[in-house]
């Protein structure tokens with residue numbers, strides 16, 4: 001089938017040509033016990049890009065992000081950040097190398113205030129001034145500023161999503177991993193969140209965006225990968241993917 | 256299934272009756288005692304002060320249980336032994352300083368030296384417990400570290416017994432802490448004042464540490480979600496060790512304060528205060544720091560006041576022998592009526 005053809009040569013056409021990519025995954029195999037969740041995932045993210053990873057529930061999107069941020073170690077393969085393999089490093093060291101992960105389901109510290117959550121986001125930058133970054137986050141998400149001293153657990157889903165993204169930004173990441181930021185949000189809020197993702201990218205942060213909401217994700221991204229049961233199925237520019245017949249049928253809800 | 260629900264309700268009914276009966280028994284006993292007026296107001300006051308002092312010690316130990324539970328969802332049942340090692344260290348340090356004449360020449364410095372040594376030794380014991388007994392078992396089923404805790408507890412007890420013998424050892428007296436203080440209607444011994452002040456100081460320090468410092472915030476983050484804490488750049492293992500270390504420091508301080516009140520050490524002395532401090536932690540809501548402090552104080556006061564208040568009215572010949580019964584009845588009542596404790600969150604795991 002054509003699937004196999006596309007899968008064997010992922011992304012080479014659209015890969016940024018200027019030297020090593022910011023992030024590169026090489027043949028990642030990740031297991032949960034005996035279950036192989038990723039069966040050889042390879043992909044690249046170039047500096048300044050928004051790259052999206054789309055796929056249905058259980059395809060392995062979150063697992064890919066966990067392998068990158070070190071929260072779930074791959075059994076084999078490599079995670080190259082600026083040409084250096086980091087897959088064996090503990091998660092708490094990976095953050096300070098420039099990878100911030102905003103996990104699925106927000107996972108804000110619910111018993112801490114908004115401000116304390118932001119402080120936690122900057123934990124890896126010991127001793128640095130964080131006020132300018134707090135100001136930047138409040139600029140992006142004015143709602144958070146009003147709730148500065150509120151406990152995060154008492155906020156709405158949309159506000160928690162904003163906080164999760166703001167918290168990740170506090171680490172000054174080179175690359176921001178976003179896991180389903182639109183999950184459970186109203187269409188209006190989703191629209192807002194995607195605009196902010198573009199804005200963050202415009203300010204110079206590279207973004208790897210995982211989404212089930214393929215349409216929105218492909219609209220915002222430069223390039224995309226489609227993952228299915230632990231394998232990369234398609235890799236192309238976001239525009240081409242959005243036009244792809246297969247993608248339209250499987251992920252954009254068209255018949 | 257309906258059959259099961261009916262059975263559960265029946266058990267609950269029985270427990271409520273039992274709890275209600277205990278409360279009614281205590282209330283009627285208090286009524287009788289107060290009517291009789293056999294105990295003078297100043298005796299009540301002494302009992303309450305003694306209870307607060309003892310409760311401060313329980314609170315310090317209880318904090319160790321609650322901090323570790325908050326992070327690992329595990330009861331460190333060897334914590335009573337950490338306390339015992341603190342008390343033993345205080346005994347040896349104080350004896351040595353006493354023999355060297357320092358207790359006489361510079362008693363305040365001697366006290367702080369003994370305090371520092373006890374806290375340090377207990378901290379080291381707590382850290383080694385985590386490293387050797389618990390860390391290799393992280394991720395194992397819950398029962399496994401529990402059994403290990405019992406093993407570690409026996410190991411620590413019998414190590415102390417092997418080195419120092421099974422007899423009770425008298426603790427040298429701090430003559431500087433003799434005497435009493437009167438604050439208007441309130442009078443208490445200097446020792447009690449020292450115990451209460453030291454405990455309150457340590458607890459305030461802990462509160463500020465947890466709420467105001469970077470490491471304290473990291474502890475709170477780890478207690479909410481270890482994976483996400485690691486994503487923030489927190490070295491979770493280091494925070495876990497830090498938590499055990501803080502629990503150890505507080506237990507070591509509790510060790511010297513306890514010996515200050517009771518003037519003796521014994522290899523088995525960690526057992527009862529350990530279990531009572533655990534009761535205090537459950538009473539306050541395990542995992543909750545303020546709850547542990549509150550639970551300790553309440554338990555100390557109930558234990559001192561309870562026998563005389565609840566029982567002497569019934570003509571019980573020596574009610575104070577029943578203070579442990581009363582302390583554990585408190586645990587039973589908490590488990591019946593408010594399993595999550597006074598300040599505890601509803602269980603959501």
Ligand SMILES: Nc1ncnc2c1ncn2[C@@H]1O[C@H](COP(=O)(O)OP(=O)(O)O)[C@@H](O)[C@H]1O
Nearest residue numbers: 032035037055056057058059060061062063064
């Ligand atoms: N903690 C886990 N334990 C066992 N299996 C898991 C775990 N997390 C995910 N999986 C399995 O791994 C596969 C990929 O999951 P995931 O990466 O969460 O998918 P996605 O994010 O694309 O929905 C699924 O089959 C899922 O059941």
Ligand SMILES: [Mg+2]
Nearest residue numbers: 061062063104
């Ligand atoms: Mg997912």
